[in-house]
Amino acid sequence: MARYNHRDIEKKWQEIWETKETFKTSEDHSKPKFYALVEFPYPSGDGLHVGHPRPYTALDVVARKRRMEGYNVLFPMGWDAFGLPAENYAIQTKIHPSVVTERNVARFKEQMQSLGFSFDWSREVNTTDPNYFKWTQWIFLKLFEKGLAYKKEMPINWCPRCKIGLANEEVVDDGCERCGHAVETRVKNQWMLKITEYAERLINDLDTVDYIERVKIQQRNWIGRSEGADVIFKIKDTEESLTVFTTRPDTLFGATYMVISPEHPVLETLQDRIENVLAVKAYQEEARKKSEFERAELNHDKTGVKIDGLVAINPVNNEEITIWVSDYVLMSYGTGAIMAVPGHDQRDWEFAKTFGLPIIEVVSGGDVTEAAYTQTETGTMVNSGFLNDLDVDSAKEKITTWLREQGLGTPKINYKLRDWVFSRQRYWGEPIPLVHCETCGWVAIPEEELPLRLPEVVNYEPTDTGESPLAKIRDWVETTCPTCGGPAERETDTMPQWAGSSWYFLRYTDPHNDEALASKEHLDYWMPVDWYNGGMEHTTLHLLYSRFWHKFLYDIGVVPSPEPYQKRTSHGMILGENNEKMSKSRGNVVNPDDVVAEYGADTVRMYEMFIGDFEKSVPWSTDGVRGCKRFLDRVWKLKDSVKPGDTYTEALEAKIHQTIKKVSHDYESLKFNTAIAALMTLLNDVNQVGTINEAEMKTFLMLLNPVSPHLTEELWEKLGFEGMLNEQSWPSFDEEKTIAQTIAIGVQVNGKVRGDVTVNLDDSQDVAREKVMANENIQRAIAGKTIVKEIYVPGRIYNIVVK
RNA sequence: GCCGGGGUGGCGGAAUGGCAGACGCUACGGACUUAAAAUCCGUUGGGCUAAGCGCCCGUGAGGGUUCGAGUCCCUCCCCCGGCACCA
Incomplete structure (x- = not known):
């Protein structure tokens, strides 16, 4: 018999699947549905590397199995095509980003198709397609309408040499990624989205979804919920007071001074009373000049200035305490002011030691003259007036009640999560569909005018002022106000790349709809996504942003579920053969095209799944690829020893039932490597026995099909089995028969x-x-x-x- | 510093508290061949060994629980990822 010719076989079956629309998602909504989703890529100029197919193959395996189990499967692919590389390339070459994007998409698609993924290509989406970003803009307008979008002064990273605003990921070691020049901070008025309004729900609803635990934990940490109380400290001889947030109101008797952030407004409002205004102003100026990087540096030596003329009153004992200004207190968290409890807080203790401030022990157990005693989850209160001798928990309860009764404090929950900076001073992004009118302020453009397209430009260089390149296109910028008809200017900032990816999974359900982002019928049937796999690098931002948008769309009645993804898993990275991250500069990139050409898509797919623990990083190994090819060669040869028989033989029966059980289970639980090992073991056993019959061969091919679909289809046909392999029912096993x-x-x-x-x-x-x-x-x-x-x-x- | 995840042969990695190292790779030996590649067969954690069976050691280190621990508990070391002055 002819030897295994992967080139011909793979070409043949890819053509058959395409002609027969084998993997086209059905519109029959009476069948049970399964929506499998993988993160759509940014189509870079480099094409795919072997890391890309890992998640795609994994969910392709699951999708193929689900189809055999009788589900109507939606398994789509698209392009997250706005973004910096195409724009930077355009600046250099003057080639429009859309031209480059189109070229890159074609290459990515060809590469993916050569791997035989069962995507329904008729549902392909592209975030840069006006018919797509029309709805991205529409969602933004809804957010604006509901008051969830607002403008605020926010710092951006600015490279003075390139005269360009940089995204955080373009800042490398405090310098510009492109020229290496030190990055400065510039303040710009930017669009913000109120994701913080959804913080509580974004945390609580994690309990309703099936995400791998590390993803949930990272999300919770990122949102950073903490319970405590706002406590009011009066400022002596004024009507003003300072409110602080504390998670430990029980330690109030240990608060020996206060600290406010250099940006705290009270420095303005009570300026007249401050005796050392010059020193305070100098400190504020010093703090302002520190870059984000410096403030985040590990060097946390405490600096600060005592504010002469302002004295606060500790509400629990009416003691007068000093007020300081220091940059270790952040204006962006809590109230921008703290009560310092140096006995039990590391930072306060360091500050108190630096400036010789009193330190009082209020939770017994340590020696506060030597170090802050922070093991205070439990313990007994001391030096604390009416809280003395209580344990920490009772003290918290008692003080909280007391504060409320006295009108000095209220329970409060704070989050680390900040609102989403939604503006980019860039060309290649969705235009923000708003205009600014002198009389009416910010006004939404009418929905009928969507999509608001990008103007054609010849020069993509940003302006000297840090405005987007769009600002220079005056005939695009200048428009009329939709409300009053007077002269108005368009917003020239564009949306971040996160925008298009925050809802793309909705569009797949009904990708050609002109009336809505997707019809209610399609959304009702397909949502939520049943299984979403992606990289850990998207665990915080993309996942959180898209959950936020989804909850908003749920609130305004557009989508049927409060959560977009029922299940979320994550894959590990594939490293170069030298165990380093794959990159052009390291010269260790493996191109799947070469491996497909030499060993075939079925081998590549199998190796991608066999390479190791799916959730961990692992180096690529060409020898490992060969091992998988050898296995498929042996599978190919198996066809010569197939004997008739429609039931399993005694020699293999238990083994077959065991293998069906293991493979079925392992494909579901990200253990593709052990599933394949089980199939290899089965083949070794078959070779021991010497023959395999038709019933056994059918089962073997069905189990292997999701991983290596071309070869198995070919063998199915060659052996004269009925129908197409992908149309068969997934094999079942008998628990009793798995036991030898x-x-x-x-x-x-x-x-x-x-x-x-x-x-x-x-x-x-x-x-x-x-x-x-x-x-x-x-x-x-x-x-x-x-x-x-x-x-x-x-x-x-x-x-x-x-x- | 805090929060996760890990540490098992030469390598990737397997092991519901029950024969550690499945499966694959590599290496070595053999068969086939004029020869090589490919393929097939065998060996492949370390040590001892009378070469027969067998014995000792071994899952980052040290303790513990158990008839039995890679797995559970305690202490410690190291690596990877995320966050980082968040009150």
Whole structure:
């Protein structure tokens, strides 16, 4: 028989699938649905590397299995095509980003198709397509309408040499990614989205979804919910007060001074009373000049200035305490002011030591003259007036009640999560569909005018002022106000790349709809996504942003579920053969095209799944690829030894049932490597037996099909089996038949293995003992000793304890 | 510093508290061949060994629980990822 020719076979089946629309998603909404989603890529100029197919293959395996299980499967692919590389390329070459994008998309698509993924290509979406971003803009307008979009002064990263605003990921070691010049901070008025309004729901609803635990934990940490109280400290001889947020109101008696952030407004409002205004202003100026990088540096030596003329009153004991200004207090969290409890807070303790401020112990257990005592989850209150001798929990309860009664404080929850900076000073993004009118302020453009397209430009260079390149296109910028008809100017900032990816999974359900982002009928049927796999690098931002948009769309009645993704899993990275991250500069990039050409798509797919633990990073190995090719060669040869037979033979029956069970389970639980190992083991067993019959071969091909679909289809056809393999029903197993009736078990003496015996599963302990005692090695091991105890676990172990 | 995840052969990695190292790779030996590649067969954690069986050691380190621990508990070390003055 002819040898395994992967080129011809793969070409043949890819054409058949395309012609027959084999993987086209059905519009039959009476069938149970399964929506499998993988993150759509940014189509870069470099094409795919072998890391890309890992998640695609994984969910392709699941999607193919689901189809065989009778589901209507939606498994789509698209392009997250706005973004910086195409724009930077345009600046250099003057080629329009859309031209480059189109070229890159074509290449990506060809590469993906050569791997035989069962995507429904008729549902392809592209975030840069006006018919797509029309709805991105529409969602933004809804957010604006509901007051969830607002403008605010926010710092951007600015490279003075390139005269360009940089995204955080373009800042490398505090310098510009392109020229290396030090990055400065510039303040710009930017569009913000109020994701913080959804913080509580974004945390709570994690309990309703099936995400791998590390993803949930990262999301919770990112949102950073903390419970505590706002407490009011009066400022002596004024009507003003300072409100602080604290998670430990029980330590109020230990608050010996206060600290406010350099940006705190009270420095303005009470300026007249401050005796050392110059020193304070100088400190504010110093803090302002520090870059984000400097403030985030590990060097946290405490600096600060005491504010002369302002004195606060500790509400629990009416003691007068000093007020300081220091940059270790952030204006962006809580109230921008803190009560300092140096006895039990590391930062406050360092500050108190630096400036010689009093330190009081209020939770017993440590020595606060030596270090802050922070093991204060439990403990007993001391030096705390009416809280003395209470444990921490009761003290918290008592003080909270007391504060409320006195009108000095209220329970409060704070989040680390900040609102989403939604503006980019860039060309290649969705235009923000708003105009600014002198009389009416910011006004939405009418929905009928969507999509608001990007103007054609010749120069993509940003302006000297940090405005988007769009600002220079005056005939685009200048427009009329939709409300009053007067002169108005368009917003020239564009949306971040996160925008288009925050809802793309909705568009797949109904990608050609002109009336809505997707019809209610399609959304009702397909949402939520049943299984979404993506990289850990998208765990915080993309996942959170898209959950936020989805909840908003749910609130305004557009989508049927409060959460977009029912299940989320994550894959590990594929490294170069040298164990380093794959990159052009390291010269270790493996191009899937080369591997497909030499070994075939089925081999590449199999190796991608066999390479190791799906959730971990792993180096690529060309030798490993060869091993998978050898396996498929052996599978190919199997066709020559297939004998007739429509039931499993006794020799293989148990093994087949075991393999169906293991493979079915492992494909569902990200253990593709062990599923393939089980198939390899089965093949080794078949080769031991010497023959395989038709029933066994069919099952084997069905189990292998999701991983290596071309070869298995070809063999199915060659062997004259009925229909197409992808139309078969997933094989089932009989639990009872997975259990072999005779089994070799280990025999231990005092926990050490001294031999093994073959027993029947239903042997009583007496029968088993007889076999054990007949074993020479065991006899030798227990000779002259007294048997104290015998443990028999059927099918597992026989352990004899001797003295 | 805090929060996760890990540490098992030469390598990638397997192991519901029950024979550690499945499966694959590499390496070595053999068959086939004029020869090589490919393929097939065998060996492949370390050590001891009378070469027969067998014995000892071994899952980052040290303790513990258990008839039995890679797996559970305690202490510690190291690596990877995320966050980082968040009150």
